[in-house]
Every structure is written in C-alpha cells, then in structure tokens.
C-alpha cells in the first residue's frame with residue numbers, strides 16, 4: 001500500500017518524487033520505459049526560460065518565473081550542468097520591435113528580473129555573428145541552459161536514495177478505485193491513496209483510464225539540428241526570434257555540452273512520433289540562418305525531435321481531477337515545462353498537504369555528485385588514475401570519457417541498461433562520431449556489467465537491440 005503513486009518519470013514526475021522524498025511517505029514512481037527521462041524531457045531546447053513569454057496571470061507565467069529560480073538552486077546543489085548564459089529575442093522589423101517592447105513589459109508584469117531592451121548596435125556588440133538585418137533585441141539575463149536528462153536523473157537519484165521506489169518498464173494499463181486506487185502495470189499491481197499523473201503526452205489517456213474527459217492533449221512535434229562543438233561558439237547566448245502563434249520560434253543556442261542547438265519547428269503529430277522530416281529541417285535551417293547567417297550546417301552531427309504536450313486549455317493543467325477524488329493532474333506541460341518543473345512539483349506537494357499532514361523525514365539526503373574527469377586538475381587526475389587505472393583509459397575519444405567514469409555510473413542507484421543510458425549518465429557518444437568509435441566498447445561494458453548476451457544489448461528503449469543474431473553461435 002503506497003501513499004502516493006506517481007505516473008511518469010519525466011522531469012515533472014522526477015521533481016515530484018524528489019520533493020516527496022523528504023517526507024515520511026511511501027511513494028512509488030511508475031515509468032513505462034527502461035530509464036527516467038525517455039519522453040519529452042530528453043528532447044527539447046534545454047532552455048531554462050526567464051519568463052517574459054507566457055501571458056501574465058497564467059499558470060505558465062507563475063510557474064516559469066518561480067521554477068527558473070528553483071532550477072538554478074537545484075542545479076547548483078545536485079551538480080547538474082547549468083549555465084546562465086542569458087537570451088536575446090532579436091527583431092528584424094518595426095513590428096518585431098513592438099513585440100519586443102511588449103515582451104519586455106510582459107516580463108516586468110510576470111516579475112522577471114534582469115530584462116533590457118537593446119539597440120541594434122548594442123546587440124551586435126554582444127553577438128557579432130548576428131545578421132546585419134537585426135534591428136534590436138530583448139536581453140533576458142536570467143535565461144539559462146541545462147542538461148535536461150541529467151536534471152531529471154539527479155532528482156530521481158536523490159528520491160530513490162531517500163526511499164522512493166522507482167519501477168521502470170512499468171506501463172500503467174488500468175486504474176481502478178474502491179476505497180483506494182489499484183494501478184495495474186505491465187509488470188505488477190500497486191495500491192495507493194493518491195495518484196499524481198505526470199505522464200506527459202499521455203496524461204489525458206492516463207486520466208481517462210478512471211476519470212471523465214477533462215482535457216485533450218494535442219501533440220506538436222519540434223525538430224532540431226545538433227551541431228558539432230566546432231560551431232558551439234557561434235553565439236554565447238540563446239538567440240530567439242519574435243514568438244508567433246506557433247510558439248517561441250526557431251532558436252540558436254549554445255548547449256551546456258559545448259555544441260550548438262538549432263530548432264524547433266512546430267508540427268501537429270502523433271504522441272510518440274519522434275521522426276524528423278527533411279522539409280521541417282529545411283524550415284528550421286532557413287529560419288536559423290536568418291538570425292545567424294554564418295552557421296555551418298555541414299557540422300551537423302545529429303537531428304532529433306521531441307513532442308510537446310499541448311492541451312486544449314492552452315495553459316498548464318495543475319489540479320485535482322474533477323471526476324476522481326485524490327487524483328492530481330500535472331498535464332498539458334508544454335514549454336516552459338522544463339523551466340517550471342520544480343515549481344509545478346511543489347504545487348503537487350501543497351495539494352497533498354491540503355489532504356493530510358506531511359511529516360518531514362529525518363536524515364534525508366539532498367546532495368548528489370558526478371565525477372567528471374575533464375574538470376579535474378592534472379594533479380587530481382593523476383591521483384585518481386594511480387588509485388584506479390580505469391580513469392586513465394579513454395573510451396569515448398570525442399568527449400574524453402574514461403572507462404572509470406563509465407563504470408562508476410553502474411554503481412549509482414539508477415544504473416544504465418542501454419548504450420543511450422550510459423550516454424545520458426556520462427556523455428559518451430555525444431561527440432562528432434556519435435558513438436561510432438566507443439559504441440562497441442560500451443556494448444562490451446554493458447555485456448559485462450549486466451551479465452547479458454550481445455543480442456540483449458539495447459541502444460535505448462526495449463526492442464532497440466543492436467545485434468539480431470551472432471554470425472557464429474556460441475556452444
């Protein structure tokens with residue numbers, strides 16, 4: 001019997017698990033994939049938005065502004081890659097300059113600090129690679145970039161250390177309610193007093209397993225280019241164009257890993273359709289070149305897409321279900337959901353506090369560290385290599401990741417089960433060769449650490465086995 005069943009291990013579900021883990025509650029987090037952060041949380045622009053974009057008095061505005069401050073604190077505390085690089089919204093026309101002034105005013109209304117409207121000369125001084133066509137910009141100094149999957153993973157790791165049970169490969173299939181809820185997954189049944197629905201694009205399906213239709217998710221796919229580090233310094237800040245009815249438009253931004261990200265478009269899609277389409281990518285490319293004409297797209301190392309959980313309410317849905325008591329929806333969490341996550345999660349905790357008295361746990365941990373050899377001084381590197389020679393063996397050449405760093409991620413409370421799981425934990429395969437060189441070595445490490453056969457090694461999700469059969473069967 002659980003106090004709380006959280007459905008969905010994206011940034012929202014992981015943030016709820018994190019905050020609930022500080023209370024004397026029995027909590028289970030159910031995730032259908034084999035890792036946390038395998039949905040929209042791993043495929044987005046990775047911007048912690050300042051908060052000038054959402055309309056004042058919306059839930060988006062409230063949780064964006066508060067969430068971005070909390071994110072900064074969490075990232076510092078939990079050793080999550082984060083950089084407050086700032087953002088510019090650039091304008092090319094007189095209309096755009098009007099929009100920029102409106103965004104500035106909206107930002108002030110939303111309580112955003114550090115906003116400034118810049119002239120053409122001022123903005124070109126900050127970002128010399130911007131197009132000569134730029135006429136002015138809004139500068140949002142509190143905007144930041146983050147590693148979204150490491151963010152979700154860090155929150156989940158602390159939650160698990162504090163006693164939250166994480167059940168991966170557990171797709172919720174049915175929900176029933178008598179006195180309490182019974183949630184049936186592909187692997188087990190769970191009984192619980194409260195359900196928190198954080199199932200992203202599937203949050204309407206989850207709610208309708210037990211409740212009446214109260215909202216509909218209208219998925220919208222956004223596609224990206226990820227360029228090599230050679231392009232990573234085309235700009236030092238996130239460059240937006242003026243927003244339109246389709247959202248914040250195409251951005252160009254450095255990433256916390258040193259690459260350049262370009263995208264997204266907005267296209268109605270199926271919920272789990274993360275394909276990329278040549279015409280959409282052309283749209284993205286052409287729009288980005290309008291902001292920074294010198295981007296060299298030959299340096300592209302990967303295309304990917306993510307699906308927004310837009311809802312028919314056009315705002316975040318943060319409320320107890322009207323048709324099912326003790327069932328809380330965190331739904332329609334489209335952008336700026338990553339930025340708003342901690343604030344949204346605290347809203348769920350406050351809802352629970354309205355239901356019963358929550359007692360703080362004694363001795364809960366609230367820290368997490370990941371050793372990154374690259375960041376150590378030569379002296380400290382040598383010391384570590386003396387103690388453990390695995391830290392002296394480079395496995396991923398592009399990112400300079402050592403065997404020691406890969407092995408240590410198997411000793412954490414949420415170890416990886418796939419090549420991409422290793423990538424999300426220690427950045428292997430994120431460089432120019434995209435795992436072409438280190439993939440085989442990581443495959444061997446997975447075989448060894450998980451005690452599996454080569455045919456069982458997954459690239460990412462269940463079913464993504466990289467080897468069909470062996471040319472020569474073992475006897």
Ligand SMILES: Cc1cc2nc3c(=O)[nH]c(=O)nc-3n(C[C@H](O)[C@H](O)[C@H](O)COP(=O)(O)OP(=O)(O)OC[C@H]3O[C@@H](n4cnc5c(N)ncnc54)[C@H](O)[C@@H]3O)c2cc1C
Pocket residue numbers: 007008009010011012013030031032033036037038039040041042043044045046047048049170171172173198199200201202206220221222223264305306307308309333334335336337338339340
């Ligand atoms: C193109 C794009 C760009 C974006 N850019 C930004 C940005 O720069 N900044 C920003 O703040 N926000 C951005 N966002 C929004 C942000 O990514 C999302 O708001 C956030 O990731 C949503 O997190 P989530 O936990 O609600 O959803 P998800 O990460 O999708 O998590 C939901 C989880 O539920 C699981 N699940 C679903 N069904 C079931 C089931 N039946 N049983 C068990 N588990 C289930 C899924 O597997 C998934 O892991 C962007 C989104 C997109 C698509």
